[in-house]
Amino acid sequence: MSLIQNWLQEFINVTEEEIIAINEITETTMVKTNEVILKQGDISDKIGLLVKGSVRTYFTDKKGNEKIVFFAFDGEPIAAIGSFFNQTPSSVTTVTLENSIIIWTDHARYISFVNKFPQYNTVILTALTRWFSEGKNRMEYLHQTSAKAKYDSMCKVNPKIIERVPLKYIASYLGITQETLSRIRRKK
Amino acid sequence: MSLIQNWLQEFINVTEEEIIAINEITETTMVKTNEVILKQGDISDKIGLLVKGSVRTYFTDKKGNEKIVFFAFDGEPIAAIGSFFNQTPSSVTTVTLENSIIIWTDHARYISFVNKFPQYNTVILTALTRWFSEGKNRMEYLHQTSAKAKYDSMCKVNPKIIERVPLKYIASYLGITQETLSRIRRKK
DNA sequence: CGCAATATTTGACTTTTGTCAAACAATAAT
DNA sequence: ATTATTGTTTGACAAAAGTCAAATATTGCG
Numbered sequence: 001m002s003l004i005q006n007w008l009q010e011f012i013n014v015t016e017e018e019i020i021a022i023n024e025i026t027e028t029t030m031v032k033t034n035e036v037i038l039k040q041g042d043i044s045d046k047i048g049l050l051v052k053g054s055v056r057t058y059f060t061d062k063k064g065n066e067k068i069v070f071f072a073f074d075g076e077p078i079a080a081i082g083s084f085f086n087q088t089p090s091s092v093t094t095v096t097l098e099n100s101i102i103i104w105t106d107h108a109r110y111i112s113f114v115n116k117f118p119q120y121n122t123v124i125l126t127a128l129t130r131w132f133s134e135g136k137n138r139m140e141y142l143h144q145t146s147a148k149a150k151y152d153s154m155c156k157v158n159p160k161i162i163e164r165v166p167l168k169y170i171a172s173y174l175g176i177t178q179e180t181l182s183r184i185r186r187k188k
Numbered sequence: 189m190s191l192i193q194n195w196l197q198e199f200i201n202v203t204e205e206e207i208i209a210i211n212e213i214t215e216t217t218m219v220k221t222n223e224v225i226l227k228q229g230d231i232s233d234k235i236g237l238l239v240k241g242s243v244r245t246y247f248t249d250k251k252g253n254e255k256i257v258f259f260a261f262d263g264e265p266i267a268a269i270g271s272f273f274n275q276t277p278s279s280v281t282t283v284t285l286e287n288s289i290i291i292w293t294d295h296a297r298y299i300s301f302v303n304k305f306p307q308y309n310t311v312i313l314t315a316l317t318r319w320f321s322e323g324k325n326r327m328e329y330l331h332q333t334s335a336k337a338k339y340d341s342m343c344k345v346n347p348k349i350i351e352r353v354p355l356k357y358i359a360s361y362l363g364i365t366q367e368t369l370s371r372i373r374r375k376k
Numbered sequence: 377c378g379c380a381a382t383a384t385t386t387g388a389c390t391t392t393t394g395t396c397a398a399a400c401a402a403t404a405a406t
Numbered sequence: 407a408t409t410a411t412t413g414t415t416t417g418a419c420a421a422a423a424g425t426c427a428a429a430t431a432t433t434g435c436g
Contacts, residue, residue, distance in 0.1 A: 082321025133270025
């Protein structure tokens with residue numbers, strides 16, 4: 001079973017005809033570490049499934065600092081959702097953290113696919129709402145008052161992050177300084 | 189033009205037939221201040237449009253503290269999205285902050301409506317992705333390191349909040365203590 | 377209106393976190 | 407392998423924010 005089929009299977013029973021159509025509208029690419037795959041300010045025309053690897057998504061504030069919004073790992077969707085579905089400029093940039101494999105499609109092909117298979121509207125809606133709801137977990141980290149509590153909460157809810165993401169990005173993600181995070185780690 | 193039609197009109201040209209169908213699947217209710225409209229743990233069967241008023245949405249952590257996730261005001265959608273679209277228990281509670289008017293529908297009627305008018309799948313998707321993207325602005329508040337910077341950022345991006353939300357909820361929303369927020373305000 | 381409940385402010389004090397500068401470690405490039 | 411670059415740790419210190427307790431305001435209700 002293809003990776004994308006496997007991913008979709010959780011939401012819908014994918015037919016042979018649909019698989020063929022999906023293969024026609026997607027391509028798989030290998031992306032090296034530190035490559036920009038979606039860019040702040042651009043209208044994001046792509047939506048993808050991160051088969052293997054990891055990415056960080058951030059926005060750049062007025063002072064030019066990267067503020068990490070989230071990470072994504074194997075099996076998670078990759079998209080500047082607001083930008084893709086509204087065809088408006090993206091407010092975030094996504095960059096690979098590791099060498100990654102991504103299955104892509106673009107807006108025009110996505111639209112033609114859901115026109116042909118309208119039941120996939122519901123699949124996308126369900127997948128996105130689930131993904132967003134999980135993003136709410138992030139709130140839990142940030143609602144903790146102390147930096148240590150934020151870090152502990154993150155480790156518990158999303159342990160993948162500490163295994164695969166450099167410290168400085170985690171600090172940005174949690175809204176604390178690298179030095180503070182480094183000191184928290186020392187005390188373990 | 190009805191309020192819901194007006195809201196939808198931004199995304200799609202609403203026909204007379206659709207308006208009639210929408211009126212059939214929705215009802216308008218008045219809700220008093222401090223009433224729970226969606227509850228953490230329940231499978232949320234309702235989705236609504238807040239015509240007038242305001243609400244706060246929060247989750248309760250292990251210590252029993254309310255952690256505010258967001259506020260909504262006149263014209264904004266009301267839903268525990270993950271819960272409604274996945275029919276899973278909600279992770280958040282929503283309570284009115286003021287006397288409010290809300291137009292509701294439920295999951296069964298929503299499904300039958302989009303089955304009859306499938307073009308509304310796209311409307312919902314677009315509306316939700318836009319709403320979520322705006323929620324990302326929240327990230328900007330929380331990524332500021334100092335409490336003052338968080339408050340200033342919030343005032344700039346969403347000034348409605350300071351006009352209509354009690355201090356203690358704003359403090360929770362920003363992840364700081366009431367006392368700190370009170371002191372920040374004094375210095376203005 | 378007046379009381380009770382709720383919300384906000386203030387003060388004194390402690391702890392946490394940020395800042396800046398520098399050392400050290402790890403990684404990638406030539 | 408050596409160097410350059412990038413990432414992490416450490417220290418000293420200042421600034422910011424939390425905590426606890428109590429005093430005021432404000433709001434809502436009978």
